[in-house]
Amino acid sequence: MSNVVRRHRSALRRTALRRTALGVAAALALGAVAAAAPASAHTIAAAPGSSVAAGRPAPPAPSTSTGYGGAVASVDAEASRIGLEVLRDGGNAADAAVATAAALGVTEPYSSGIGGGGYFVYFDAATGEVTTIDGRETAPAAMPSTAFDGWTFQQLVSSGRSVGVPGTLATWEAALDEFGTESLRDVLQPSILLATRGFRVDETFRQQTLDNEARFSVFPETAELFLPNGDAPQVGSTFRNLDLAKTLRQIALFGTDEFYGGPIADDIAAIVQDPDALGSTTYPAPAGFMTADDLADYEVLQQDPTHVEYRGLDVYGMAPSSSGGTTVGESLNILEDFGLSPEDVGQSLHLYFEATAHAFADRNAYVGDPAFADVPTQTLLSQEFADARACEIDPDLAATKPVAAGDLAATGCEAAAAAVAPADTEGLSTTHLSVVDRWGNAVAYTLTIEQTGGSGMTVPGRGFLLNNELTDFSLTCSGTDPNCLEAGKRPRSSMSPTIVLDGGEVRYVVGSPGGATIITTVVQILLNRIDLGMTLPEAVAAPRASQRNTANNAPTPAEAEFIAAYADDLAPFAQFLSQVGGPNAPGTLAGEIGAAAAIEVAPDGLMIAAAEPVRRGGGTGVVVEPAD
Incomplete structure (x- = not known):
């Protein structure tokens, strides 16, 4: 699909007649x-x-x-109820x-x-097409x-x-x-x-x-x-x-x-x-x-969405200028090469960390506004590239961070070659x-x-x-950074609105705030639901950690509940955790990762609208016709 541009140039400078007594x-x-x-x-x-x-x-x-x-999920009760009334009407x-x-x-x-x-x-359920704005x-x-x-x-x-x-x-x-x-x-x-x-x-x-x-x-x-x-x-x-x-x-x-x-x-x-x-x-x-x-x-x-297949499902997201679709997609493609299960949650979470670390290395090196940078979107979303990245992951041991970005021309298990790109300053x-x-x-x-x-x-x-x-935008910029400041350019984002289809019908709708942690939040919720046997409400509420290719081999930032639940499981893999936020972090965001709002549609049409029960004060999921 070619890009369709919406312009706002009609009647842009109104005359005094615009402000008539009638108006x-x-x-x-x-x-x-x-x-x-x-x-x-x-x-x-x-x-x-x-x-x-x-x-x-x-x-x-x-x-x-x-x-x-019909169902609506958001972080706010008033907003969700307003959306619900529109559906009811x-x-x-x-x-x-x-x-x-x-x-x-x-x-x-x-x-x-x-x-x-x-x-x-x-x-669009009638056409089966996913479109993005x-x-x-x-x-x-x-x-x-x-x-x-x-x-x-x-x-x-x-x-x-x-x-x-x-x-x-x-x-x-x-x-x-x-x-x-x-x-x-x-x-x-x-x-x-x-x-x-x-x-x-x-x-x-x-x-x-x-x-x-x-x-x-x-x-x-x-x-x-x-x-x-x-x-x-x-x-x-x-x-x-x-x-x-x-x-x-x-x-x-x-x-x-x-x-x-x-x-x-x-x-x-x-x-x-x-x-x-x-x-x-x-x-x-x-x-x-x-x-x-x-x-x-x-x-x-x-424009067209990003698209990958994961465990037989079709996962659609946002293409650049957002890095959400490519990085969620690459992370899932890497995980596709491994068996994950709740029976070995330590190794499953270890592989989740390693997949997102490698995907973030590629994100930082290659993703920016495609109108200004040559973004290799198709390569980043290809299973072949993910297979090469998966070859670099030791199933039993954490890699030293930060890992380098992947060689875009690599096939099979060739070594990565690109330099490490700077970290983000994206707001939460x-x-x-x-x-x-x-x-x-x-x-x-x-x-x-x-x-x-x-x-x-x-x-x-x-x-x-x-x-x-x-x-x-990158505040300090090298000539190879795709996210340098330029007039008219869109800065790179981590926003990751995601729709998952199963046989052409919507199965999951998910997204979150959280700056660069948005990407890991979406990946972890899908991992929880698809691979680790959680229900959607459990997948949303579960404690989180966010490995984004940390500098200086620092521990992975995690919520306190995640540390309490999984630190011992992750230690044998040399995966170490530190509490996100810390004592000087501001108010309600201290210690929290994301604030998701998600919906699941079962094959029989039953909808589950799941928002955060606690994070950011709790969200609200509502449905048009509540089940008994």
Whole structure:
């Protein structure tokens, strides 16, 4: 399939006639609808137990549900319920996914939202085809390759210089145009209402705010919204974002051109070029290069997925600019050469570590934006290349890390030859949602604004944070690195939305946040479910470890529960573990790897929607028709 490009250049500069009295009246009318009683088929008031329904406390949200007719899994109860209502009202998986994602932008503003980007994978049950939308952010056209020189990573994280051109709204529009049955205006209505009425602050939201208090306080607009009266919102209080409700209302009324070509674009460019920082020496907030023309020129890419076969199943993922599909695929191809079983869990986990270490060596050496680098996608996904890499793995002993990247021309058991590539600085805070509808269509969608809180900059009067995705480029760059900063380029990502088919029908939908640990989280969940005999809820909840070709032969980062359960099993293989996070790690992410949301569809149509029971405060999996 050739790449299909979605452009946003029609009516990009509106005249004063655009703001007629009729348009203003329509905007005011929709605002009244959002603040008043439900007038849409997809208002969250229709969701039983919604915490924003007047005077009605939310019951505990289930992390796992089982049933028929459609399923949604995400990290947030409100978002999952909104997606479920779309399915109940006849919408398909694409409609529900966009509605869920919009709600996550309200309740998970530090992880996602219209100021970021992501990757959307769609399975069409009628045609049997899997298609993807690359909505990754891009570097501005005027950004020089030397833009990061002289700045530390910590200085760049909270700055205009780290902001990429957002792709989330363009992704939603393309997904609905290509696969959906409803309009963007319709699917935004629940989120407009949610932002207007507010949601209950939980411990995760408060802790994430406190973790970012120092840098949020540097930006007055962010401090006013997220640190009212100088403190993070209290647990149990209601958090409302009226500016975001107004922004979404404008987009619902006037379309995505309002964002990519109207006054919102001007506001984004203005704050990027002149961050409204308070002169902090810790967070100097260097200015960025984005202009309104960069937003007007933004394009999403519709392209073929990655594909490998694993244990007779077809595994589809996201092709570059994401490294998720190639690295998950290569890891599984390597594991295909070994027998794994719960009877010898120590060796199975040892092989999992070695497979992902070798796949990460190849990822770092070869994967970047294919528009700027010659990415050997087909080689990385080939079983022949994986066989050569598997030859380098000792089934009984851990290799010294980091291992070198593989020789792309190798056949059989030839030695690796490439150099070791630098490690990543990819942020941990992203979000993922999985959806399956009654017809068997499925969506795996991972979206982000990068680090928790993104750049820390809220667009004035608009209510959303901007991403800091450009820090995903290699900060120190050699001539062979495919992930060097270049104008117009998409930085390499680890987001890994994954759909697994069995005989042409959807079997698993899975993904997670977690920066570079996303890849290992997806591989481990599939390993747990397919090879180690766990149910899907068990596979999601099980403790995790993430071997990403660690430098200096360091121990593999792992959750404390994983160390307690498996350290003794792994020791004979010279696999040693260290607790992820540590005592100085920020709040809710300390000690955690990922926050997955997954769905399984049994051959008889029974659906299991499984989200995290504990990580990141717990997620919510829901189904249209619960089973007895």
